[in-house]
Amino acid sequence: MSQIDDLPPLRAVIETHGIAAKKSLGQNFLLDLNLTAKIARMAGDLKGSDILEIGPGPGGLTRGLLAEGARRVLAIEKDARCIAALEEIADAYPGRLEVVNGDALEIDVAGRLQAPIRIAANLPYNIGTELLVRWLSPPDWPPFWESLTLMFQREVAQRIVAQPGDKAYGRLALLVHWRCDARIVMDLPPEAFSPPPKVSSAVVHLTALPAPRYPADAAMLNRVVATAFNQRRKMLRSALKPLGPDVEDHLRAVGIPPTARAEEIGLEQFCALTRSLTP
Ligand code: SAM
Secondary structure, three states, X not given: OOOOOXXXXXXXXXXXXXXXXXXXXXXXXXXXXXXXXXHHHOOOOOOOOEEEEEOOOOOHHHHHHHHOOOOEEEEEEOOHHHHHHHHHHHXXXXXXXXXXXXXXXXXXXXXXXXXXXXXEEEOOHHHHHHHHHHHHOOOOOOOOOOEEEEEEEHHHHHHHHOOOOOOXXXXXXXXXXXXXEEEEEEEEOXXXXXXXXXXXXXXXXXEEOOOOOOOOOHXXXXXXXXXXXXXXXXXXXXXXXXXXXXXXXXXXXXXXXXXXXXXXXXXXXXXHHHHHHOO
């Protein structure tokens, strides 16, 4: 196996800095630097981009991103035990890695990176979906990022890329598909991590579209989709009753059979219904 850099192997880093994995922080580390370099390459044009990395841990993916040529990496890590290990990486790549010790749910990254910005992360599973939904829901589009390359539990990855009729199809797929292209680019078995999690994982690559696929008010679309999938087995004429007494007329007006169920309806129809329902 070729070396990606001259820094010590990750097992040695973890031992030196006493970074025994903590379950409470969702710590399942990637220790194979050839694998992290491969994930880094999936993030796209690294040489011409700044990268935001959430949860670098002992720095496996961070080293992959830097070795593959990322212009700059801003890495936000909650666990103070990892900071000294990450500073050693920063020393090996002068001026290219900024490490912030803090909670990714609270730190404002605005102004800390220069466009084009890509986000890459082996996310802590407990906050992964929340961060994704935030990145997908800014008031204006396009967002501050060009692409997201993120590790998820495989079941969540399937919800992100699902199509109408798929078991995993729902709010998340619609939110993603409205303003992004998304695909699963790698599957990883539990043994790829230390310690191995109970479930399989997958890397999802999302690119932001310049504009939404179909016009709709973001807040209203979110409300319509949430209401429809809240009772996904019910016919839409009943499931959507909370949106108003004349919802059945709106369904008919945009060509959706009132007896259809949410899981059969595609994005284009949800956007048409949203426009019809928007005052
Ligand atoms: N990127 C490393 C790797 O691939 O080996 C570590 C991945 S581990 C699944 C998730 C990392 O996110 C851990 O290092 C954990 O401490 C960190 N983390 C957990 N919650 C966080 C939060 N709210 N903000 C920032 N980092 C967090």
